[in-house]
Amino acid sequence: MASSREDVYATLLLNDFYLPGALVLAHSLRDTGTTRKLAVLYTADGVSTDALAELKKLFDYIIPVERIVNDTPANLHLMDRPDLHSTFTKITLWRQLQFRRIVYVDADMVAIRAPDELFDLPHAFSAAPDIGWPDIFNTGLMVLNPNMGDYYALLGMAQRGISFDGADQGLLNMYFRPTYNRLSFTYNVTPSAHYQYLPAYRHFQSSISMGHFIGPSKPWTQGREAHKSFTPYDEMVGRWWAVYDRHYRESAFQYHVKGEFKPVDIIISSPETTEAEQTISQALPMRPTIEQPLHEAPELSKVTEIHDPPVQEVAEREPEPRFESQSESQSQPQTEAEHQYSAWDASSRAPPPVDSKPEAQNFPATHYDMSFDPTPFKAPERYPDPPKDMYYEVPKTPTYQKPTPIFPWEKDAPKATRVFPEDKLEELDESLKDVVVSARPENEDEKSPEITTATVNPTPMEPWRAFPHANAWDDIPEIERYIGNLKKNRRGNVQVLHGTSSTVQQAPNEPSTTQIQGTKLTDFPTELERPSLPVTPAPIRRPSFWGEERDEKGELPGAEGVPSQEDWDPSVQLEQLARRQSEVLATKLGQDIEPPRQIPLRPLLFGSEQITSPTYTAQHPPTSGKAAEPAPTQSVEELGGKAVEPAPIQSMEEPSYKGPSAAWEKEEAVLAQETPAPPSEEEKDVLET
Numbered sequence: 250m251a252s253s254r255e256d257v258y259a260t261l262l263l264n265d266f267y268l269p270g271a272l273v274l275a276h277s278l279r280d281t282g283t284t285r286k287l288a289v290l291y292t293a294d295g296v297s298t299d300a301l302a303e304l305k306k307l308f309d310y311i312i313p314v315e316r317i318v319n320d321t322p323a324n325l326h327l328m329d330r331p332d333l334h335s336t337f338t339k340i341t342l343w344r345q346l347q348f349r350r351i352v353y354v355d356a357d358m359v360a361i362r363a364p365d366e367l368f369d370l371p372h373a374f375s376a377a378p379d380i381g382w383p384d385i386f387n388t389g390l391m392v393l394n395p396n397m398g399d400y401y402a403l404l405g406m407a408q409r410g411i412s413f414d415g416a417d418q419g420l421l422n423m424y425f426r427p428t429y430n431r432l433s434f435t436y437n438v439t440p441s442a443h444y445q446y447l448p449a450y451r452h453f454q455s456s457i458s459m460g461h462f463i464g465p466s467k468p469w470t471q472g473r474e475a476h477k478s479f480t481p482y483d484e485m486v487g488r489w490w491a492v493y494d495r496h497y498r499e500s501a502f503q504y505h506v507k508g509e510f511k512p513v514d515i516i517i518s519s520p521e522t523t524e525a526e527q528t529i530s531q532a533l534p535m536r537p538t539i540e541q542p543l544h545e546a547p548e549l550s551k552v553t554e555i556h557d558p559p560v561q562e563v564a565e566r567e568p569e570p571r572f573e574s575q576s577e578s579q580s581q582p583q584t585e586a587e588h589q590y591s592a593w594d595a596s597s598r599a600p601p602p603v604d605s606k607p608e609a610q611n612f613p614a615t616h617y618d619m620s621f622d623p624t625p626f627k628a629p630e631r632y633p634d635p636p637k638d639m640y641y642e643v644p645k646t647p648t649y650q651k652p653t654p655i656f657p658w659e660k661d662a663p664k665a666t667r668v669f670p671e672d673k674l675e676e677l678d679e680s681l682k683d684v685v686v687s688a689r690p691e692n693e694d695e696k697s698p699e700i701t702t703a704t705v706n707p708t709p710m711e712p713w714r715a716f717p718h719a720n721a722w723d724d725i726p727e728i729e730r731y732i733g734n735l736k737k738n739r740r741g742n743v744q745v746l747h748g749t750s751s752t753v754q755q756a757p758n759e760p761s762t763t764q765i766q767g768t769k770l771t772d773f774p775t776e777l778e779r780p781s782l783p784v785t786p787a788p789i790r791r792p793s794f795w796g797e798e799r800d801e802k803g804e805l806p807g808a809e810g811v812p813s814q815e816d817w818d819p820s821v822q823l824e825q826l827a828r829r830q831s832e833v834l835a836t837k838l839g840q841d842i843e844p845p846r847q848i849p850l851r852p853l854l855f856g857s858e859q860i861t862s863p864t865y866t867a868q869h870p871p872t873s874g875k876a877a878e879p880a881p882t883q884s885v886e887e888l889g890g891k892a893v894e895p896a897p898i899q900s901m902e903e904p905s906y907k908g909p910s911a912a913w914e915k916e917e918a919v920l921a922q923e924t925p926a927p928p929s930e931e932e933k934d935v936l937e938t
């Protein structure tokens with residue numbers, strides 16, 4: 250029964266970096282006359298829409314597939330190809346059941362002759378041998394029949410990371426090697442820069458169907474200039490470039506191909522640019538060429554590098570547009586594109602160098618690759634001890650050196666000491682004592698009337714007394730006379746006492762001082778000479794206020810003329826005071842005045858009824874509670890025998906205060922505030938009239 254399913258050549262694209270390879274492969278198959286359709290399996294997370302657009306132009310089937318990643322890529326690192334972490338995705342070929350047979354071809358292969366006969370092989374799985382050791386097949390070209398049995402088996406292995414090299418080749422060899430159909434090496438010729446076997450190449454070269462650029466370097470990553478010799482490898486690379494040039498040399502597809510990138514602005518500025526190029530280059534996003542060897546550039550960092558324009562490439566490709574001064578540019582007609590670069594106004598200053606390059610062109614660029622090492626970080630058993638003695642150690646011997654003296658006075662400088670005023674006063678006190686003693690006559694009684702300088706014996710608290718109260722000009726007679734006249738003419742009641750007054754008495758406790766002689770402007774009146782001022786006298790300090798003056802009970806003595814606390818009833822006293830005042834007023838004004846009202850009695854605050862004054866002994870029974878009842882007053886005798894007639898007690902008006910009083914104290918529900926009720930109809934009538 251003939252199968253209705255198609256046969257296809259299929260390749261795999263995991264990201265944009267292999268796009269040139271996939272396109273060249275497809276073209277090479279078409280160019281060499283394949284009758285089969287072309288399919289590309291791609292992972293949507295790695296292939297851009299621009300790349301897809303290019304693929305769609307060429308491939309018959311664009312098939313998105315799930316990326317299958319090797320989670321244990323240690324072997325890939327051993328192989329130095331960590332970039333192959335996702336080549337397990339190749340096993341999705343087996344689930345493309347819409348196809349009867351797939352001739353899978355790596356994107357880094359080029360067809361020299363389309364191997365369509367492979368579709369007619371009777372074997373379920375065929376592959377060509379890998380070069381060298383070990384005896385395995387290379388998975389760059391495989392002839393397979395999709396089926397889910399193999400797919401799940403391979404997927405299971407992939408999920409468990411079963412692959413001796415960590416990539417698809419290791420996995421597929423482990424699965425198919427015992428049964429695979431070994432194809433001729435000519436279906437997958439893998440010359441490398443290291444091993445080319447030139448004689449064999451020369452002999453068998455005409456039978457080669459497919460070339461395969463294994464390893465990290467691919468033709469499009471090395472540039473067309475890299476391999477121009479006649480070695481088998483370089484000839485194969487030349488084949489790849491021949492296909493590329495046939496289809497893309499003049500087209501807009503330059504990105505991801507080393508040396509082929511043409512930035513948009515340069516295309517526009519070049520007068521030779523074709524109209525087609527201009528249109529396409531404007532439509533396409535700017536794409537640089539990859540610069541790094543693929544095996545060193547992991548996927549993520551590659552993606553970032555897309556946006557990093559390779560400036561050197563730009564410089565290589567097209568001559569730099571030259572800045573021209575305006576005077577220069579005026580001489581010849583310009584295209585519009587050229588005019589963009591002629592905005593340089595150099596008329597006032599020197600023009601920039603003729604061959605100047607764009608700014609920052611030579612800035613160093615460093616790319617850091619992301620680590621793909623999946624081994625989790627393990628902290629070392631022990632970290633080095635922190636350094637000791639990290640604190641500042643104060644030097645044991647002081648490092649300060651007194652600077653050598655420069656000025657003469659520095660050498661004999663007196664030693665600085667701290668001086669307290671008390672010490673100074675004591676010193677002064679002592680020295681003044683000596684002065685006074687020496688100034689006094691031998692016999693104390695023979696006082697000399699001639700002493701004009703006041704010598705005093707100051708106490709430490711009165712240091713100013715140590716100074717003579719005289720000025721140098723005090724003894725000049727003219728000045729003295731003048732002052733005398735001034736004082737004569739002086740008016741007002743300011744009392745000016747003359748220092749000559751012999752009537753000034755000395756306070757008994759004053760220290761013996763000699764009176765200052767003469768009329769001195771600067772004489773300071775003594776305490777007795779000064780007019781007394783109506784100020785509150787300073788309290789006299791008793792020898793011991795809290796000590797000896799207390800009686801045996803520890804009570805302070807009562808003040809003179811003040812009755813004892815026991816005899817003092819404030820309310821009676823207050824009443825008496827009021828009465829006396831009324832009497833005085835009555836006699837003075839000669840009028841009859843109302844007798845004083847008695848202080849109304851109020852109910853005591855709740856709870857305080859029992860409280861009595863600790864000192865006052867009630868002379869009459871308490872009168873709480875009856876405000877209307879006249880309160881008894883104290884008898885005259887009780888008030889110190891003074892003849893004060895008690896006034897007749899009149900009844901008092903009710904107080905206007907209507908507060909809560911004792912009721913409030915009892916926490917009864919007394920309204921503190923209330924909203925007044927609206928006026929009644931009668932009230933309204935009254936109010937409105």
Ligand SMILES: O=c1ccn([C@@H]2O[C@H](COP(=O)(O)OP(=O)(O)O[C@H]3O[C@H](CO)[C@@H](O)[C@H](O)[C@H]3O)[C@@H](O)[C@H]2O)c(=O)[nH]1
Binds near residue numbers: 263356419464
């Ligand atoms: O970044 C990548 C890497 C790989 N591929 C695809 O995967 C294929 C395999 O990668 P490749 O660089 O061609 O590997 P080789 O250098 O050819 O290395 C060998 O080892 C690989 C891993 O086992 C096998 O897949 C190859 O067939 C085998 O030739 C490529 O052709 C592409 O189709 C991408 O699309 N993007």
Ligand SMILES: [Mn+2]
Binds near residue numbers: 461
């Ligand atoms: Mn390959």
